[in-house]
Amino acid sequence: MASQPLLICYGSETGNSKAIATRIFKECVDQQFAKDTQLLSLNEFSVNFKLRDRAKTLKQSPSSNNLQAMDNTTTTTNGHILDSKANMIIICSTTGNGDVPQNGDNFYRFIKLKSTPANFFSNLSYTILGLGDSNYDMFCNAARNIDKRLTELGADRFSNRGEADEVVGLEVAVEPFIAQTFQSLRKIYASLATPQTTSTVVENIPVANPIAEPPVSEPSSAQSIPQGIPQPSNPTPVNPTIPTTLPSPVSEKQESNLPNNNHMSGAGRSSITSSSHNGNTEPTDVTPIRKLSAAGGLQQLDALSSLVSASQSSANQYLTIIRLENDNKFKPVDNMTYYNNRLKSMYGDCCEAVCDEESNEESNEKKAPECPSVFSAAVHGARYLTTTESSKQVLHLEFDINSAPISDDATFKYEPGDSLGVFCENDQDQVDALLEKLKEIGSLKHYEVPNGKKGIQSEPLRENDLISIKCIDESKKCLFPNHFLAGEDEAIRLRTIFTKRVDIMSPVTIPMLQMLAKYCTNFLEKSALLKLTFDTNMYNTQIVKQRANLYDILCWYPSCKPPLNHLLQEMSPLQPRFYSISSSPIKHPDEVHIAFSVVKFETPPPHRTTRVGCCTHWLQNKAKKFWSSEEQVNIPVFIKPSPSFKLPKSLNTPIIMIGPGTGVVPFRSFLQHRECQLDKKQSDGTNWLFFGCRSIRSDFLYRDDLRDFETESFVNLNLLVACSREANSGGGVWYGGSYVQDYLKEYSSNIAEIMIMKKGCLYVCGDAQGMATQVNRVLHQIIEEECGYSSEEAKKVVQQWQSEGRYLKEVWS
Numbered sequence: 001m002a003s004q005p006l007l008i009c010y011g012s013e014t015g016n017s018k019a020i021a022t023r024i025f026k027e028c029v030d031q032q033f034a035k036d037t038q039l040l041s042l043n044e045f046s047v048n049f050k051l052r053d054r055a056k057t058l059k060q061s062p063s064s065n066n067l068q069a070m071d072n073t074t075t076t077t078n079g080h081i082l083d084s085k086a087n088m089i090i091i092c093s094t095t096g097n098g099d100v101p102q103n104g105d106n107f108y109r110f111i112k113l114k115s116t117p118a119n120f121f122s123n124l125s126y127t128i129l130g131l132g133d134s135n136y137d138m139f140c141n142a143a144r145n146i147d148k149r150l151t152e153l154g155a156d157r158f159s160n161r162g163e164a165d166e167v168v169g170l171e172v173a174v175e176p177f178i179a180q181t182f183q184s185l186r187k188i189y190a191s192l193a194t195p196q197t198t199s200t201v202v203e204n205i206p207v208a209n210p211i212a213e214p215p216v217s218e219p220s221s222a223q224s225i226p227q228g229i230p231q232p233s234n235p236t237p238v239n240p241t242i243p244t245t246l247p248s249p250v251s252e253k254q255e256s257n258l259p260n261n262n263h264m265s266g267a268g269r270s271s272i273t274s275s276s277h278n279g280n281t282e283p284t285d286v287t288p289i290r291k292l293s294a295a296g297g298l299q300q301l302d303a304l305s306s307l308v309s310a311s312q313s314s315a316n317q318y319l320t321i322i323r324l325e326n327d328n329k330f331k332p333v334d335n336m337t338y339y340n341n342r343l344k345s346m347y348g349d350c351c352e353a354v355c356d357e358e359s360n361e362e363s364n365e366k367k368a369p370e371c372p373s374v375f376s377a378a379v380h381g382a383r384y385l386t387t388t389e390s391s392k393q394v395l396h397l398e399f400d401i402n403s404a405p406i407s408d409d410a411t412f413k414y415e416p417g418d419s420l421g422v423f424c425e426n427d428q429d430q431v432d433a434l435l436e437k438l439k440e441i442g443s444l445k446h447y448e449v450p451n452g453k454k455g456i457q458s459e460p461l462r463e464n465d466l467i468s469i470k471c472i473d474e475s476k477k478c479l480f481p482n483h484f485l486a487g488e489d490e491a492i493r494l495r496t497i498f499t500k501r502v503d504i505m506s507p508v509t510i511p512m513l514q515m516l517a518k519y520c521t522n523f524l525e526k527s528a529l530l531k532l533t534f535d536t537n538m539y540n541t542q543i544v545k546q547r548a549n550l551y552d553i554l555c556w557y558p559s560c561k562p563p564l565n566h567l568l569q570e571m572s573p574l575q576p577r578f579y580s581i582s583s584s585p586i587k588h589p590d591e592v593h594i595a596f597s598v599v600k601f602e603t604p605p606p607h608r609t610t611r612v613g614c615c616t617h618w619l620q621n622k623a624k625k626f627w628s629s630e631e632q633v634n635i636p637v638f639i640k641p642s643p644s645f646k647l648p649k650s651l652n653t654p655i656i657m658i659g660p661g662t663g664v665v666p667f668r669s670f671l672q673h674r675e676c677q678l679d680k681k682q683s684d685g686t687n688w689l690f691f692g693c694r695s696i697r698s699d700f701l702y703r704d705d706l707r708d709f710e711t712e713s714f715v716n717l718n719l720l721v722a723c724s725r726e727a728n729s730g731g732g733v734w735y736g737g738s739y740v741q742d743y744l745k746e747y748s749s750n751i752a753e754i755m756i757m758k759k760g761c762l763y764v765c766g767d768a769q770g771m772a773t774q775v776n777r778v779l780h781q782i783i784e785e786e787c788g789y790s791s792e793e794a795k796k797v798v799q800q801w802q803s804e805g806r807y808l809k810e811v812w813s
Contacts, residue, residue: 002033002034002035002189002192002193003034003035003036003192004034004084004085004086004087004188004189004192005034005035005036005037005038005081005086005087006028006033006034006036006037006038006086006087006088006089006185007037007038007040007045007081007086007087007088007089008021008024008025008028008037008038008039008040008088008089008091009021009039009040009041009042009044009045009088009089009090009091009107010039010040010041010042010090010091010092010103010104011041011042011090011091011092011093011100011101011103011104011105011107011108011142012041012091012092012093012101012103012104012346013093013095013101013102014093014346014575014578015346015573015575016093016131016170017091017092017093017101017131018041018091018345018346019572020091020129020131020170020174021039021089021091022039022479023511024089024091024178024181025037025039025479026476026479027182028185029475029476030316031182033185033189034087034189037475038478039478039479041103041104041348042090042092042100042103042104042106042107042108043103043104043105043106043107043348044103044348045107046106046107046110047106049080049081049082050080051107051110051120052110054080054082054120055110055115055116055117055120058117058119058120059115059117082120082121082123082124083123084123085123085125086123086124086125087124087125087126087158087185087188088124088125088126088127089126089127089128089129089181090126090127090128090129090143090146091128091129091131092104092128092129092130092131092142092143092146093130093131093132093142094130094131094132094133094136094138094139094140094141094142094143095142095643096642096643096644096645097138097643097644097802097805097808098136098137098138098141098142098145099141099142099643099644100142100145100146101142101347102347102348102371103346103347103348104142108142108145108146108149111146111149111150111153112145112149116153117153118152118153118154119153119154120153120154121150121153121154121155122153122154122155124150124154124155124156125155125156125157125158125188126150126155126156126157126158127157127158127159127160127161127162127181127184128143128146128147128150128157128161128162129143129161129162129163129164129173129174129177130142130143130144130147130161130162130163130164131143131164131166131170132163132164132165132166133165133166133167133768133811134165134166134167135167135768135769135772135773135809135811136809136811137776137798137799137802138802139163139165140163143161143163144161147161158184158188159180159181159184160180162174162176162177162180164177167768167769169536169540169544171510171536171539171540172536175510175534175536316473317563317565317566317569318471318472318473318476318480318569319469319470319471319472319480319565319566319568319569320447320448320469320470320472320565321446321447321448321461321467321468321469321564321565321568322447322448322449322450322467322468322469322470323447323448323449323461323465323466323467324450324465324466324467324468324491325449325450333485333486333487333490333492334486335500335636336374336375336376336636337486338485338486338501339374339423339636339638340373340374341482341486342423342573342576343371343372343373343374343638344371345482345483347371347372348371370407372421372638372639372640372641373405373638374423374636374637374638375401375403375404375405375636375637375638376403376634376635376636376637377399377400377401377403377404377592377634377635377636377637378399378400378632378633378634378635379397379398379399379400379622379623379626379633379634379635380398380399380400380591381396381397381398381593382395382396382397382398382623382626382627383395383396384396385595385701385702386698386699386701387697387698388698389695389697389698390694390695390698390699391694392597392598392699393597393598393600393620394595394596394597394598394662394699394701395595395596395598395616395619395620395623396582396593396594396595397593397594397595397619397623398583398591398592398593399420399591399592399593399594399635399637400590400591401413401414401590401591401592401637402590404592404639412585412586412589413585413589413590413592413639414581414585414592414639414641415585415641415642415646416581416584416585416646416647416666416669416670416672416673417581417642417645417646417647417666417669417670417810418581418639418640418641418642419578419579419580419581419639419640419642420578420579420580420581420592420594420637420638420639420640421576421577421578421637421638421639421640422576422577422578422579422615422619422635422636422637423500423574423576423636423637424574424576424577424614424615424618424619425499425500425574425618426498426499426500426503426504426505426574426614427505427612427614427617427618428499430504430505430549430551431495431498431499431504433551434498434504434550434551435463435494435495435498437551437554437555438554438564438567439460441554441560441561442456442460442561443561443562443563443564443567444460444461444494444564445457445458445459445460445461446563446564446565447461447467447564447565461494461564462494463493463494463495464493464494464495465493465494466491466492466493467491467492467493467494468489468490468491468492469485469488469492469565469568470488471488480569483572483573484497484501484502484568484571484573485501497568500574501573501574502568502571502572502573502574503571503572503573503574503575503614504549504550504551504571505549505614506547506549506572506614507543507544507546507547507548507549508543508548508549508550508552508553509570509572510532510533510539511570512550512570512571513529513530513532513533513543513553514530514533515562515566515567515569515570516529516553516554516557516560516562517529517530517533517560518562519560519561519562519563519566520557520559520560521559521561522557522558522559525557525558525559525560526559528557529553529557529560545603545604546603546604546607546609547603547609547611550567550571552609574614576638577614577615577616578640579594579595579596579665580594580595580662580665580666580669580765580810581593581594581665581666581669582594582595582665582666582668582669582702583668583669583672584669584672584673584675584676585673586672586673586676586677587672587673587675587676588672592637592639593668593669594665595662595665595701595702596616596619596662596665597616597661597662598613598616598617598620599611599612599613599616599617600612600613600617619635622635642810644805644808645666645763645808645809645810647670647673647674647761648761650685651674651677651678651685652684652685653685653758653759653760653761654684654685654686654687654688654754654758654760654761655670655685655687655688655760655761655762655763656688656690656751656754656755656760656761656762656763657670657687657688657689657690657763657765658689658690658740658744658762658763658764658765658766658771658775659689659690659691659763659764659765659766660690660691660692660693660722660739660740660766660767660771661692661693661699661701661766661767662701662766663764663765663766663767663771663810663811664689664691664701664702664706664765665701665765666763666765666810667689667763667765668702668705668706670687670763671687671689671705671706671709671713671715671717674687674715675709675713675714675715678714678715679714685716686716686718686754687709687715687716687717687718688717688718688720688747688750688751688754689706689709689717689718689719689720690720690722690740690743690744691706691719691720691721691722691740692721692722692723692724692739692740692771693721693722693723693724694723694724694725695723695725696721696723700721706719707719720740720743720747722738722739722740722742722743723738724738724739739771739774740771740775741771741774741775741777741778744775744778744779744782745778745781745782748781748782748785748786749786751779751782752782752783752786752787755801755806756783756787756797759806760806761805761806761807761808762779762801762806762807762808763808763809763810764776764807764808764809764810764811765809765810765811766811766812767811767812768809768811768812771811772809772811776798779798779807780794780795780798781794783797783798
């Protein structure tokens with residue numbers, strides 16, 4: 001292995017970037033590129049390696065290339081890690097109004113300082129992948145800004161920047177980006193290794209806890225693949241070579257996105273780009289990477305054969321499961337401890353503000369956010385906002401947050417525009433079915449007994465057995481088992497893991513499919529599974545749109561019999577879900593309200609399986625328990641502050657709110673808050689709300705509240721309700737058969753006056769692909785028609801609104 005360090009860094013808001021970075025890290029360790037391979041958040045890289053101290057030293061001695069070692073944890077044996085050549089892979093998502101995620105904010109604040117020496121990263125070679133949503137105008141803005149600034153500070157990119165779009169599916173760009181990155185890494189580290197070193201490394205690859213490979217049966221006429229499973233083009237191996245392991249797509253945070261979050265659309269912008277820039281951070285050219293597809297031909301057959309061969313030697317098992325016999329020696333860890341550890345893992349502890357002591361460059365910057373804390377909130381109110389005639393169920397929940405933490409400098413426990421994070425559980429029927437399937441195929445027999453037999457046991461683990469999970473590979477201990485345990489010494493029951501810790505309801509990831517293929521004893525099933533891992537179109541059709549989870553795969557491919565410890569290595573942690581808050585902390589200081597659509601849908605043919613949203617279904621069951629029982633119902637939650645989706649400071653600033661469906665939820669909070677702030681005082685700040693629904697009778701969410709704001713309140717609300725499936729119904733509110741964008745055209749002069757003359761704020765919340773796109777188009781038309789501007793001039797006006805924080809979106813696909 002080479003001495004040139006390799007750092008995999010991430011900036012992650014909901015866990016997607018970290019999951020991809022984790023996958024890359026595991027593959028880099030397995031391929032043994034570098035002796036020093038680390039997985040860090042961008043903040044951890046900034047703080048652990050004391051970048052600010054190094055910058056000060058460089059400014060004092062600009063000609064010095066070798067700084068003295070700081071300490072063993074932050075330097076290499078020759079000094080600071082950046083004193084000599086180092087390589088870095090960055091995975092970074094974009095949040096808020098084009099911002100860097102919280103666990104990368106410290107790093108970004110440092111690199112954007114004008115006082116940072118121009119040659120600070122002259123020894124760094126890097127590549128970067130941005131994750132984003134093309135429904136937002138600041139698509140992949142965080143990665144673009146980091147890329148631009150690193151180049152300005154002397155860093156050199158060894159591979160083109162990638163940009164993955166949630167609209168079309170992250171895997172469309174993630175897969176070829178990683179393929180290109182590993183190709184570049186092989187060239188870099190091959191040039192550093194001598195033939196002798198390479199030979200030594202190959203001969204000494206450690207194998208952790210090996211088990212016997214299941215025999216692979218040759219295909220015959222008697223063997224067949226179950227109906228609906230994709231079949232390989234050619235099952236005959238052709239000179240197999242070990243391919244690059246590709247990264248997994250990660251499930252989206254919004255459950256309301258599930259049916260449509262990965263449709264392949266020409267509107268998406270997933271690509272690999274060069275680092276050329278114009279006046280801002282937009283790329284000026286695009287360099288596409290060849291994408292593995294279902295085009296057929298010898299190349300596809302070679303790739304498939306390579307993958308089949310590679311599955312025989314895929315990642316080693318490095319977790320071992322021990323069944324605990326003496327319950328008194330082990331104490332299960334409280335779930336709240338685990339949840340808070342998960343938040344620290346997601347957001348990091350390195351959130352302190354960065355301030356240049358000499359130039360005070362960031363004196364006007366807001367304080368860096370703190371890591372949220374989980375607390376138990378009791379449900380004390382629940383009601384449906386839709387009638388039984390509606391095609392959807394929208395549930396309103398109220399929580400007691402007396403136990404919620406509050407920071408010393410905060411006035412309230414939350415602010416309008418913030419979200420409530422919820423740690424949910426998997427559906428119990430799904431848990432039962434999966435545990436029964438794992439027992440049936442023998443997966444639960446792979447465990448150890450203290451001072452007893454190792455390997456395959458005669459009796460399977462029972463769901464209530466206490467177990468301990470250990471990582472036996474030192475290089476992986478930074479990852480496992482802390483993604484689903486509070487600590488390596490935690491004693492936990494098998495059912496608890498599958499109920500509260502790992503995600504069993506989301507579509508299986510590509511790494512999971514690669515691992516499962518390893519344990520298929522039927523060659524045709526093995527090759528069919530592997531084909532899904534490199535054909536993104538097939539993966540999208542067969543897995544994503546069908547929402548095929550682990551249980552489905554085990555049923556569709558009956559020869560697949562993976563051991564439990566290897567399954568847990570590839571299972572993703574159960575991510576928290578986020579819901580817009582619909583209450584004001586002034587009116588409800590010890591309560592928080594949310595509302596959401598209960599997700600339930602049928603997958604496309606051929607399976608037509610009924611799927612439910614993991615969290616919304618669980619919360620609905622909690623509401624039913626609240627209605628039917630006097631027992632207190634508690635939910636583990638936390639407050640997630642919004643970086644930008646907030647009310648203007650002045651009550652005299654007019655606001656326009658556009659929120660059809662559940663997009664209206666945060667605007668109830670806005671209006672409640674303004675009403676309490678006014679407290680019988682008048683202001684010049686008018687409030688406009690454009691709400692849309694299908695039917696005024698069945699889908700008018702928060703009907704009574706909104707009408708009171710219009711007729712009884714001091715908030716001076718102009719309420720317009722568009723009903724897409726009803727004709728004009730009359731009444732005190734103007735509504736008819738139309739959409740919110742139609743009413744925007746009707747009131748174009750008012751909107752132009754508010755936004756241009758009165759410097760108001762405009763908020764959009766709801767569906768991204770349909771509503772938000774149409775609203776954005778209509779806003780450009782309004783500027784053109786009301787101001788006499790050209791399309792280019794109108795575009796600049798909208799961009800100015802966004803840069804000033806006066807045009808804000810909270811949308812989902």
